[in-house]
Amino acid sequence: GQQVMxxxxxxxxxxxxxxxxxxxxxxxxxxxxxxxxxxxxxPVFLIQLVKSGEVKKQKRLTFQxxxxxxxxxxxxxxxxxxxxxxxFCAGQVGGSNYKLTFGKGTLLTVNP
Amino acid sequence: xQTIHQWPATLVQPVGSPLSLECTxxxxxxPNLYWYRQAAGRGLQLLFYSVGIGQxxxxxxxxxxxSRPQDRQFILSSKKLLLSDSGFYxxxxxxxxRAYGYTFGSGTRLTVV
Numbered sequence: 001g002q003q004v005m006x007x008x009x010x011x012x013x014x015x016x017x018x019x020x021x022x023x024x025x026x027x028x029x030x031x032x033x034x035x036x037x038x039x040x041x042x043p044v045f046l047i048q049l050v051k052s053g054e055v056k057k058q059k060r061l062t063f064q065x066x067x068x069x070x071x072x073x074x075x076x077x078x079x080x081x082x083x084x085x086x087x088f089c090a091g092q093v094g095g096s097n098y099k100l101t102f103g104k105g106t107l108l109t110v111n112p
Numbered sequence: 113x114q115t116i117h118q119w120p121a122t123l124v125q126p127v128g129s130p131l132s133l134e135c136t137x138x139x140x141x142x143p144n145l146y147w148y149r150q151a152a153g154r155g156l157q158l159l160f161y162s163v164g165i166g167q168x169x170x171x172x173x174x175x176x177x178x179s180r181p182q183d184r185q186f187i188l189s190s191k192k193l194l195l196s197d198s199g200f201y202x203x204x205x206x207x208x209x210r211a212y213g214y215t216f217g218s219g220t221r222l223t224v225v
Contacts, residue, residue, distance in 0.1 A: 041218075042217065042219045043156070043216050044216070045213030048212070098161055098163055098169075099146070099158055099161050100158075102156040102158075104154060105155055107153075
């Protein structure tokens with residue numbers, strides 16, 4: 001079945017450093033979504049990417065979707081303590097209109 | 113605006129006891145509904161999804177079941193809980209036009225003892 005791999009599993013940074021998490025799918029995706037889960041909380045939708053090579057920005061967060069629509073990345077510039085949490089990517093395969101396959105997530109901790 | 117309600121927030125149940133978790137969505141019609149489970153420190157595992165009343169698709173064979181008796185109500189059940197059923201259970205909905213991502217409920221932390 002479809003697999004979505006996400007690396008790294010953990011990342012610890014000093015406040016102000018940049019952070020990147022990567023997501024790779026075994027199959028071509030129709031779209032990819034990113035979620036953030038704060039410690040003790042539930043996942044919250046951040047963004048959806050649909051087009052090949054698409055790049056979207058949300059303040060200090062930059063999301064990219066690969067040309068082949070099999071990989072994606074989330075980059076945070078100048079991390080803050082409020083960025084702490086687990087970041088998940090989730091891919092949707094064309095034809096499977098109802099469900100996403102989630103990566104295992106990257107846990108980001110930020111040292112103030 | 114749309115909201116999703118999930119309860120209870122925490123639950124401690126003995127092995128062999130039954131389970132019923134309920135999720136309701138407000139402010140939308142005909143949503144796609146999902147039950148996920150998250151083990152401690154791990155990713156999200158899809159358990160069930162539903163695209164309409166009475167329509168349930170199971171992703172993982174186990175001693176859990178799901179039902180959708182009303183358009184905006186999704187129930188997760190078990191007749192006899194196992195220790196391995198412990199985890200964080202999350203309900204989610206998505207609009208049928210798929211223009212937006214999933215909206216998750218606040219989750220139920222289930223501990224089977």
